[in-house]
Amino acid sequence: MSPRIPLRRALFFGAACTSAAAVLAVAPTGPAAATPTTPPPAGDVVAVATTPQLQAALTNAAPGQTIKLAAGTYRGSFVTTKAGTAAKPITLSGPANAVLINDGPAGEAPDCPAPTAGWDSGYGLWLANAPYWHLTGFTVQESKKGIVADGSPHTVIDGVTVHHIDEEAIHFRRSSADSVLENSSISYTGLVQPGYGEGVYLGSAGSNWGCHGNSGGVDRGDRIQVLGNHIGPFVAAEPIDVKEGTSAGLIRGNTFDGRGISGENSADSWIDVKGIGYTIEGNTGTFAPPGTFANGYENHNPATAPSFPNGCGNVWRNNKSDLGGVGAYAIKISSVSKCAADPNVVHASNTVANAKSGLTNIPVTP
Template sequence: MSLRKSSRRAVFLGAAGISAVVALTAAVGGPARAAGVNLSAAFAQTSVWTSGYGGGYTITNRGDAAATGWTVEFDLPAGSAVSSSWSSVRTQTGQHYRFTNAGFNGTVPPGGTAGFGFNVAGSGLPAGCTVNGVPCDGGGPGTTPPPTTSTTPPGTTTTTPPPAGGTLDVSTAAQLQAALANAAPGQAIRLAAGTYRGSFVTTKAGTAARPITLAGPANAVLINDGPSGDAPDCPVPTAGWDSGYGLWLSGAPYWTLRGFTVQESKKGIVVDDSPHTTIDGVTVHHVDEEAVHFRRSSADSVLKNSTITYTGLVQPGYGEGVYLGSANSNWGCHGNSGGVDRGDRIQVLDNHIGPFVAAEPIDVKEGTFSGVIRGNTFDGRGITGQNSADSWIDVKGIGYTIEGNTGTFAPPGTFANGYENHNTSTSPSFDNGCGNVWRNNKSDLGGAGDYAIKISSVSKCAANPNVVYASNTVTNARSGLTNIPVTP
């Protein structure tokens, strides 16, 4: 039987356009001067927590020739250190840090920009910044250095997103569908502003050296008015069936999704069997169920700098903002790693989730390990309490770090505790809900919640306990910070 939801009204989100003006000047009566590169680099903090902050640099080419590589260097004061970074290759000598471009962002056209980010443990800000050897506030036209290859010292974390490949511009739904169906490693698919209605799915894989990028402005809007057709027993791309997902990666690792909007769909972005996916700066809102789901062992993925609101419009109890893994009752479909959905080492960083996320802003499922949830802002207005959804985060996974987040709750909604853990029995057996760490989280429970951090079934985690540090704070709680002793 074929089912089709009624068409929804598109919502357009404004985005600033970027234009580049290239000027070539010639001396009167003489030959034109050689084109030159003029790079500047501007620092900005993107989030701040008790023990550190996140920030980054935006590099702008104010010259009249393309830069084909860049290096930013700066010093941090004693007591502060870069703990992680992305979109760059990082090396360190004492308190001096050097960031060179990743493969995908070394070319900066005249008038164009590139950027990279990092997290700092400590409060010290960068000083003495240079870009390609000149002060970061800009120097005269210079010679573009060749791309560099750095040897990273042991223990240094680096992240290299997709390298540049051929760029394909799309402006219609049909063009986008064709681009997703034929995507190749290293390719960049660039969305024009506008509304794209249809089923958008890819099964094409990038590689570690040549990932695939889909990017567009915030007013490039993907809408799927499905589902339709006869669904298979387990959701996999099937001829004649429209899942209703706004964007679906299935068996498509090494993708980066950046900047665009997904709305008015059954689910927002679903990442199935697609590890090493990065979702950066997207907006997902007004979806029937969950906004972003990393499923079928889509490990080593990242969701960052994104905004999620208005989920669970049809099934409130299944309207999670971010869903990591699968409930063990669904491992029969999604347990593709020894019968388990191993969505391990997923990072959820610096996102704004809520209001009117009907279920948990983040739901961490059993059988997943070692993720990081950091620097997010949770607005709990509109949490429904359906299907036991009554907290910002429910952690059934193992060994997660939850730090530097800020959560608030105010009516309307149903709210029990800020953060909760649960111990779910599974086969194969794991210490579900154990070994998780909370630090530097700020919670305002609005007079409705009992604890900022509620640890259940403490005895089940005796061998791998949950740890709540005293650096967590709470206001307007009915009971207090936590129900277990805090760690200094």
């Protein structure tokens, strides 16, 4: 029997004719269909070529190990709870045509997401309390979520491709601080839930801290860097959503293609910043129909906890914005008074074209 492809995705591929060839090109069949006779060997380098071998390698990963994916399609549930160390991170690497697909979810989900017997999360790759992993080169597609890091600080994701995802592509959750996403490509997210189809999701909404807050009740996804990625088109929610309670991140050198932003669940900008003390610099953003677009960059100040002046102290510099004649401001600051003690700063080095209202709604700083 051919591998199962959910009806919702089969229908989407029929509609998205412009991307079908690309999807087929990076999703060869073959290795995943083989059945291993032995588990993958132990050692510094573990070569895998089948789904069972990859699952075993993730289960048995050890600090300093490199798991090397052969080209091919790996269809199944891929999760690890093994931690690397600062001196000996664990690496999962493969070429772009090593493709991870999870046709889940399946089974009864726990109240809060955690690896649970009998439940498949549907995540393409899940790091669960597994810090110090390096993920490089491979592709994740056709999954509920793309790559999720839960309680996994010091995760490095470099040169991966994530596309055709039901919800968000990459989520740093449960205080997965000091992590890096770089040189990666994200497109076609939110296929099933457009309002939850973020390209990159940093932290968690305050309403979800009961599940995902593990540092004083707050999801402290601090000091995460998002560098040199291409995000879009058809990322249905924000290309980057910076949640309240996170701080001191760096978003630099990314390219945002706003085509297909849905407008659902207030998704109408390239980045929505609700965190504190972020530097957003050297990015290039464009917008063209189809889609809903209000402003290039927005900030908001959710009153989640008195101790967190959310949405304050952020800095924008050297960003280039083309709003396609649709958006109002390149950078829209929602509240000045709420951040009087730690204001947001928009430098004059930012530029804008084809804006209805201009660069920003606050005075610029030289």
